[in-house]
Amino acid sequence: MVARRVILGVLWTAACWLATAGSVVAQEFPTRAIKIICAFAAGTAVDTIARVIAQDLSEQLKVPVLVENRPGANGSIASDAVAKSPPDGYTLVTGTNSTHAANVTLFRNLPYDPVRDFEPVAFVARLPxxxxxxxxxxxxxxxxxxxxxxxxxxxxxxxxxxxxxxxxxxxxxxxxxxxxxxxxxxxxxxxxxxxxxxxxxxxxxxxxxxxxxxxxxxxxxxxxxxxxxxxxxxxxxxxxxTLPGFEVSGWVGLFAPASTPAAAVERLATEVQRSLQKQGTRTRLEQLGFVTPAMTRAEFGVFVRAEKERWAKRIKELGIKVQ
The missing domain is CATH 3.40.190.10 (Periplasmic binding protein-like II)
Structure with missing residues (x-):
């Protein structure tokens, strides 16, 4: 009986420590600069969105949030680099319908999996x-x-x-x-x-x-x-x-490497949503032509998996050649 109480006490202490540790991580993160790797060239729509969000995040998180452009291979170069980055919340990528939906079908040897290798952080905008x-x-x-x-x-x-x-x-x-x-x-x-x-x-x-x-x-x-x-x-x-029923829409969101601590991901997701809810930011994005529908992090994860399947189906139907 004594041994059982000792074991239960140890387990309770461990559970409390883990909960406290998670809270501490959330409170302490971030302590240094965050880098957003933009999968497309400077001056593109995705780059513009990345810089708008980075500016807000830098002000809200009180640390520098930098944007680095690594275009190439339809966004795969940047995405692969982030997939292989330390999963600590300090390196993110601007994932799109190209990098996280279409590429898995368009490229025969894609070096990353858009679902398995990433943690979805936040849906940002649709790209007209x-x-x-x-x-x-x-x-x-x-x-x-x-x-x-x-x-x-x-x-x-x-x-x-x-x-x-x-x-x-x-x-x-x-x-x-x-x-x-x-x-x-x-x-x-x-x-x-x-x-x-x-x-x-x-x-x-x-x-x-x-x-x-x-x-x-x-x-x-x-x-x-x-x-x-x-x-x-x-x-x-x-x-x-002219062609009834026609509709194709691009999108962009932020992703972290898989296994990034949940507390860090949630902090980032909260701050991105806070940015998108600012009237000034929403107005600026809308004036630039972007559409910013609300989407929770969980909904974003479901959305990405569905988009991966939808784009794969359409690419095959159209007979688009795999590279």
């Missing part, structure tokens, strides 16, 4: 896209683009710098029954420059990256793959107006 063209193309609207492509099979090409743009382009081809050639680019800015200069006629691009050029007349905004027009460019119609 646009189909834009050089103003000298022989069409002015999306329906005219479809008509031209049908009359000239294989003569149109479009730039693509990520899985969202590739999915939009290939889905249009399948639903409209047209033939366009996808031209891959290492970064969105390179593709935009080539469309403006006339090297390629059109591309699918994040709305943020193209809006200024559309407003200035350097690019022609033809359509958005969202279900409805976006506030940033309300005069650009949805693809669904």
């Amino acid at each position: 896209s646009l189909i834009v063209a050089n103003p000298r193309v022989p069409f002015r609207t999306f329906p005219e683009l479809i008509a031209y492509a049908r009359a000239n099979p294989g003569k149109l090409s479009y730039g693509t710098a990520n899985s969202t743009s590739l999915m939009v382009g290939e889905s249009i081809k399948a639903l409209a029954g047209i033939d366009m050639v996808a031209v891959p680019y290492k970064s969105t800015p390179l593709a935009i420059n080539d469309v403006i200069s006339g090297q390629i006629p059109l591309m699918v691009v994040e709305a943020l990256m193209a809006s200024t050029h559309v407003k200035s007349g350097k690019l022609l905004g033809l359509a958005t793959p969202l279900a409805s027009a976006i506030p940033l460019l309300p005069d650009v119609p949805p693809i669904a107006a």
Whole structure:
């Protein structure tokens, strides 16, 4: 009986210590700079979001929050680096529908698993896209683009710098029954420059990256793959107006390496949500064209797993080649 009471006492003490330790970790974290590895180039939509959130986190957590760009391989280089980083909460990655949904199907030897190797921290925003063209193309609207492509099979090409743009382009081809050639680019800015200069006629691009050029007349905004027009460019119609039911949306969130202490992940998740609830931050993101729906950390984890399956199914249906 005495021995049993001793054992129960030890177990109770251990449980209390673990609970206290977790609380201490939550209170002490962070004690040094946090790094957000951005999976895409400087100046892209994902980079812009990362820097907005990093600024808020730095002010809220009272430590420097730095953004480091490591573009390449559709975001896989940055994601793999973070998956292999120490799981301490001090290194995060801007995961997207490319890095954490599409890539597992698009790349035959992806060096990480988007679910197993990461701890979801927070969903940040949806990324509206646009189909834009050089103003000298022989069409002015999306329906005219479809008509031209049908009359000239294989003569149109479009730039693509990520899985969202590739999915939009290939889905249009399948639903409209047209033939366009996808031209891959290492970064969105390179593709935009080539469309403006006339090297390629059109591309699918994040709305943020193209809006200024559309407003200035350097690019022609033809359509958005969202279900409805976006506030940033309300005069650009949805693809669904021509191809009913069409909708493709990109997204971005923050992820930590798997096995990161729960207390650190929860602290980060809480502070990201606090950032997104600030009226100034929400207004700024919305003015840049981003959509910021509320999503809990648990919901985000379920969302990522569902997105992985959804993108895999669609990629296979469209016959997109695995790299």
